[in-house]
Amino acid sequence: MRYQQSDPDVRLMLRVRNDDAAAFEELVRKYHPRLVRLMRTIGPRADLAEDLAQDTFMRVFRARHRYEAGAKFSTWLFTIAANVARNSARSLGRRQEVNEVDAPATADGSQAVGILAATALDASSLMPARLVEGSERGEIVRQAVQVLGERQRTALMLSRFENLSYAEIAETMGLTTKAVKSLLSRARVNLREILQPYIDAGVIPNEGSHE
Structure with a gap:
């Protein structure tokens, strides 16, 4: 009711x-x-x-x-x-039908390097918002999140874009609220780690999926 x-x-x-x-x-x-x-x-x-x-x-x-x-x-x-x-x-x-050509940009940075870099910097509050404006921001964020593991991606999307609470994300994903908080914390840390070489030298690191 x-x-x-x-x-x-x-x-x-x-x-x-x-x-x-x-x-x-x-x-x-x-x-x-x-x-x-x-x-x-x-x-x-x-x-x-x-x-x-x-x-x-x-x-x-x-x-x-x-x-x-x-x-x-x-x-x-x-x-x-x-x-x-x-x-x-x-x-x-x-x-075994995953097509790497059609898939979103992967962690080797071969596709949309600038987009991926700008996203993680923006998401980790390390880049002025003026560098990522308008509709470009949404696409940039999606590209960066692809580097994360499945559960981190899901939790981050539900939190950032759908504004679900910790409890609602936990219910959606079948997790505890504590686990959701941990997932979101690791996602933020991983975004920073993935892009640290870019922050330091403008180079995208060759990273795998971050769980």
């Missing part, structure tokens, strides 16, 4: 549970851009973001009759999205 009163999206989803197509369309319009942005970072490949977002909405629709308002709608939705992203990564791994 608490979430029904405080979260209008929960009320929309309860209408979806009763097969209200208009309510579902409203939720899709509201969350589609956010899901695509999230999937570009936590999914296995940026070019799959749209498909993964659509898969998430399909799962929401199929689960509508089982829906219970036990959390904010966004928390419930992002929990499904995180599971979709993980399943996609496992499927790609089993089939």
